[in-house]
Amino acid sequence: MNNQRGLFYNVDWVTILIYLALCTIGWFNIHAAVFDETHPSIVDTSTNYGKQFIFIMVSLCIATVILLLDYRFFSALAPPVYIITVLLLILVLVIGRNVGGNQAWIPLGGGFRLQPSEFAKSTTCLLLARYLSGTNVKITDRESFFIAAGIILLPMILIMLQPDAGSTLVFCSLIFVLYREGLSPWWLITIAVSATLFITSLLYNQWIVIAVLAVLAGLTIFLNLRNRKIMLPILTGLILCIGFVLAVKPLYNNVLKQHQRSRIDELLGITTDLRGAGYNVNQSKIAIGSGQLWGKGYLQGTQTKYSFVPEQSTDFIFCTIGEEWGFAGSVVVLGLFLFLLLRIIAIAERQHMVFSRIYGYGVASILFFHVIINIAMTIGLMPVIGIPLPFISYGGSSLISFTILLFVLLKLDSNRTGYA
Incomplete structure (x- = not known):
């Protein structure tokens, strides 16, 4: 009992306070986003803000249970909980409820639904940490790399079949975990170059892009004439880049769905459709901009009150913050997220167990991706891919899964000085 008491008091309370602050901010802004004058009470369980209160209470109970468990529990159960999540992802494809074009929810009754893809994030982080912390496992070894990649890719493939492109892309953030554990930086460079070529190939004629690549390769070879060893890698890279550029348009037109292409075209300025694909983002930017410095005040947002922005309590919750709390309120929220992410990285780095460190970076990567993409989405810097803002967007599966993740x-951190 004394040991458990000591471990409980070793918990990072600063991080918990940030978590509670973000949950509270989310709850009040959900209340503002879907406020119903006939149900003014913020704890009215017949409304979404009342349900969010229930989700917060359930999350706090789950958080307490996690803090009381033995830290060895999470490493030991990583494989079975991962398998259970994979089975749920398969099950949702069979009996799942289709909402907004995605078959991602399992109905539970009473108006509640379970979204397995949200919980797959934490279970994937656990199994990835369990595997990479194993004896003689090095991410630089081909076998270890492919096993680690398989752990990440399996839930990605199942989630993509729903299809839920937003949740699928979240798993790509785990490459930062692999990089922290020794993956070559060339993987990150390859991803950055691929993204750049993808965008430029959509914006400009593919032959112009290829010509520019050829000129850059030629200049590089000319400036390094004495180093003949560099010629083969440059020519190989040029051929691969040309092949990628030629494949962009066919893949873009035949793999992505029409609404996905429309959102990307709107973002890149290829097309302008403020009544169609660009409507949500345009209304979101209007809402955020109208808040100016201090905002219009709680429950006073006109864009919010008259429901100009669809999904405003979920994917577009940040525009409620921007409209009612202004630039100042937005900075506070962004500051809390920044502080939380820096705190998580610091926690990860101070771990004595490799398992805990790897898991910590997994948490940081997933939260970072969600925050950056969600906010960039609401201000028109990223296409709308439908992912929630952690701890703030409405949704039980989202809040509970992020709570478990954090x-x-x-819990692992609270035991960092007492590993056996």
Whole structure:
């Protein structure tokens, strides 16, 4: 009992306070986003803001249970909980409920639904940490790399079949975990170059892009004439880049769905459709901009009150913050997220167990991706891919999964000086 008491008091309370602040901010802004004058009470369980209160209470109970468990529990159960999540992802493809074009929810009754893809993030982080912390496992070894990649790719493929492109892309952030554990930086460079070529190939004629690549390769070879060893890698890279550029348009037109292409075209300025694909983002930017410095005040947002922005309590919750709390309120929220992410990285780095460190970076990567993409989406810097803002957007699966993700790390951290 004394040991458990000591471990409980070793929990990082600063991180917990940030978590509670973000949950509270989310709850009040959900109340503002879907406020119903006939149900003014913020704890009215017949409304979404009342349900969010229930989700917060359930999340706090789960967080408490996690903090009372033995830290060895999470490493030991990583494989079975991962398998259970994979089975749920398969099950949702069979009996799942289709909402907004995605078959991602399992109905539970009483108006509640379970979204397995949200929980797959934490279970994937656990199994990835379990595997990479194993004896004689090095990410630089081909076998270890492919096993680690397989752990990440399996839930990605199942989620993509729903299809839920947003949740699928979240798993790509785990490449930062692999990089932290020794993956070559060339993988990150390859991803950055691929993204750049993808965008430029959509914006400009593919032959112009290829000509520019050829000129850059030629200049590089000319400036390094004495180093003949560099010629083959440059020519190989040029051929691969040309092949990628030629494949962009066919893949873009035949793999992505029409609404996905429309959102990307709108973002890149290829087309302008403020009544169609660009409507949500345009209304979101209007809402955020109208808040100016201090905002219009709680429950006073006109864009929010008259429901100009669809999905405003979920994917577009940040525009409620921008409209009612202004630039100042937005900076506070962004500051809390920045502080939380820096705190998580610091927690990860101070771990004595490799498992805990790897898991910590997994938590940081997933939260970073969600925050950056969600906010960039609402201000028109990224295409709309439908992912929630952690701890703030409405949704039980989202809040509970992020709570589990964070508090498992806090439990591991609380035992960092007492590993056996």
